[in-house]
Amino acid sequence: MKMNLIQVLLVVFPITFVIGQTKPTVYTFQGKFNSRFERSDNFNQYKGWLIVDGDKSLFTMKKDKGSLISDDQHNIDLSPDSIFTVYKDFESNSLLFDFSDIRQRTHVFADTLFPMQWIHHNEQRTIGGIPCLKAVTQFKGRGYTAWYAPSITIADGPWKLGGLPGMILEAYDDADQWHMTLSSIQEGAGFEKKHFESAIANGVEGFPAFASFVKKMFDRLTASLGTQSAVDCVDCQTKPRITIYSWEKID
Amino acid sequence: MKRMILSIVMMLTAFLSQAAEPSSLERAKDSVSRITVTNIEHQMGVENSVAVECSVTMKGTINLGPIEAEVSCTTTAPTCNKATTMAVNCLSAAVKTVRTIMM
Secondary structure (H helix, E strand, O other): OHHHHHHHHHHHHHHHHHHHOOOOEEEEEEEEEEOOOOOOOOEEEEEEEEEEEOOEEEEEEEEOOOOOOOOOOOEEEOOOOEEEEEEEEOOOOEEEEEEEOOOOOEEEEEEOOOOOOOEEEEEEEEEOOEEEEEEEEEEOOEEEEEEEEOOOOOOOOOOOOOOOOOEEEEEEEOOOOEEEEEEEEEEOOOOOOHHHHHHHHHOOOOHHHHHHHHHHHHHHHHHHHOOEEEOOEEEEEEEEEEEEEEOOOOO | OHHHHHHHHHHHHHHHHHHHOOOHHHHHHHHHHHHHHHHHHHHHHHHHHOOOOEEEEEEEEEEOOOEEEEEEEEEEEOOHHHHHHHHHHHHHHHHHHHHHHHO
């Protein structure tokens, strides 16, 4: 009798465990991003993935094949393979994001999880057959519109956006320089969390530290460029100047 | 008769000598073309020697994804040719520095 009970428990426990676990869901987005922002057009097509695994999620976006390469004699494309990479941990209320420097080394910084104040609108539309509602917000110097699905009760979305009563299925900024629209929802494999978990455990610096890091990096570069002068022209002189343009307001 | 022949010879000599001289119109045309040439040479000389401010800006970018840095080189020189050459050299040097750093 005792043996039977143990056998039953051995069978029932793994089944209960498997049922209790929700499989990671991959929300795939299609969209665009203009790396020159409003200054001129350098749009590329991007694919984005938001992998929701329990109370953690990872968003990243990559250039689609066939995109234009902007690297030439005077324009250097050092953008990493994946951009707008954001890790969210709802349990610890953390948001981490990646930044790749001039040496193409990746740095992790923290930011506030969903600080944006959303204004809800009455407009409705469906995205991929899912009814959505409209909300708008201002975040780090830009206005954003989000279309969220109240039927998907996950307060997440592409990039740093989220905090709405439903998953964001489409998001874009007011100038339409960045635009992500849901293309599919599928069950999928999880993602590697160790990189971010160890960063949280070791302590991650916040957004002001990121802003300071970026400024210092370009200050050092400016200093190394130096002044150019011509041997055959005493009056001629030129000094290179670096101007930083950031998607998120950093000053 | 002798006197008549002498006067014809003198008239012929005078006519021939007159015909050999360039006309005043031709002389004017020649001087105009010389002046023009001189003017062009003079203008070229002016461009290279008189201080005329010419400013040229060349721009390049370093794209890091959500951050883009614009490198600009503004050069002021007495001639536009000089300013352009210097601005191009400045930008090329800046790009070379960035490429060295990223290696």
